[in-house]
Amino acid sequence: MRGASAPHPPRSGGARTPQFLSSLADRARSGDVLVTRDPDPRDPARGTDQERRSAVLILVAGTGIEDARIVLEERGNALRSQPGQFSLPGGGRDAGDDDDVETALREAQEETGLDPDDVRVLGAFAPIPMPWRGQRVTPVLAWTPVAPALGVQDPIEVERVVWASLTGPGSLSDPAHRRRGLLGGVPVGPVFELPEDAFVWGFTAMILENVLTGMGLEPVARTDPTREIPAQRRR
Template identity: 75%
Template sequence: MSAAAQRVDRSAGSPDFLAPLVERARRGDVLVRQDPDPRDPVRGAGTARRSAVLIHIAGTALDDAQVVLEERGHALRSQPGQFSLPGGGQDPEDRDAVHTALREAQEETGLDPAEVQVLGAFAPIPMPWRHQHVTPVLSWSPAVLELGVQDPIEVERVVWAPLTGTGSLTDPAHRRRGIWGGAGVGPVFELPRNTFVWGFTAMILEQVLTGLGLDPVPPTAPEREIPPERRR
């Protein structure tokens, strides 16, 4: 499908299945709730770095909906080889978090902002351990976009993860509870093609699923030790 054919009619509404999540994003609700942390720069001294990530969902119904993920470059100093949503730090020239998320997604995956409809932005999520606040931005396109690695240093590969069905984020065969050194570290999605999603990204994805009326990863899901190559 050509880029021109994929350009989104922004006068049209998003599909009904996204409505509950869209309403929350437009209100700027908190997507991932965390306990207060004294390291949070909002509560303490200093200024947090601002970042944004793009939650881009493609599809017209739950049974064909997919979300785009990327495997971070294996030579990066921070979190090499981990799976994340497209995104990054705010540049001085960025107008807002939406601009940051779209710019970073374009630089990393080739996503054309003209091909997506921005549906809203959730409240910034504190990451006190990184002295950072991350704003999740929600966007949509009716069909899966033709994306690919733009900078092989930053991104190893781009992956589309289905929300439902076999091999998806809700497939019980691919849902785990993460363990690191004997302690629980939240949901894990161990998807096909060695797509291992945990940590901050998995928490966001779980909240996206529940926001669409789908089940979270249950406490009774099989435990999975985080592989050493995904911990860095």
């Protein structure tokens, strides 16, 4: 299934894309759909022509799936929107951004100190509509063979930066750290309970699950244990 947006060509040179990322990179390069949302009761009856454009960066570091990691950040606890929740680096498009790729890289640099020249952008998936927020979010896929040194740039926006392993103990694919989330008893999709209280759910968890399956790893099973979203992670 293809998105309506034009494909984004890869940026930056460097080492050849590793085999474990090749299929996902092909999809990003062609602007394929990464996440298909189920209808949400918060969705308005009609879309809006005033939707804000945003982008998030899916930065994968590693030369093989056994050592690959994805960068996440814990949002500042003083923020008005989703304080304390874990997300991918990203944010809203600025007037000076050429495209969604530039938005994702700029936001990642502002939030984590990432040098855009340290990564190879592989492409951008189709924008994900979020009508209840009047927003469309484009996931941008990037890769680097070695994880760059990243850290909090603005403690108001970001509490901490963490790397989530794709495989192995304590990873995104470790059955001991995967759940089906509940919010007031209502299913809300996959949940990842990672080490150091890195609790990932909602929109970010849906993206991560689709990244895992795009690399040939298993999704969070419908039969996995459930977990009510903790109060401090649902604000």
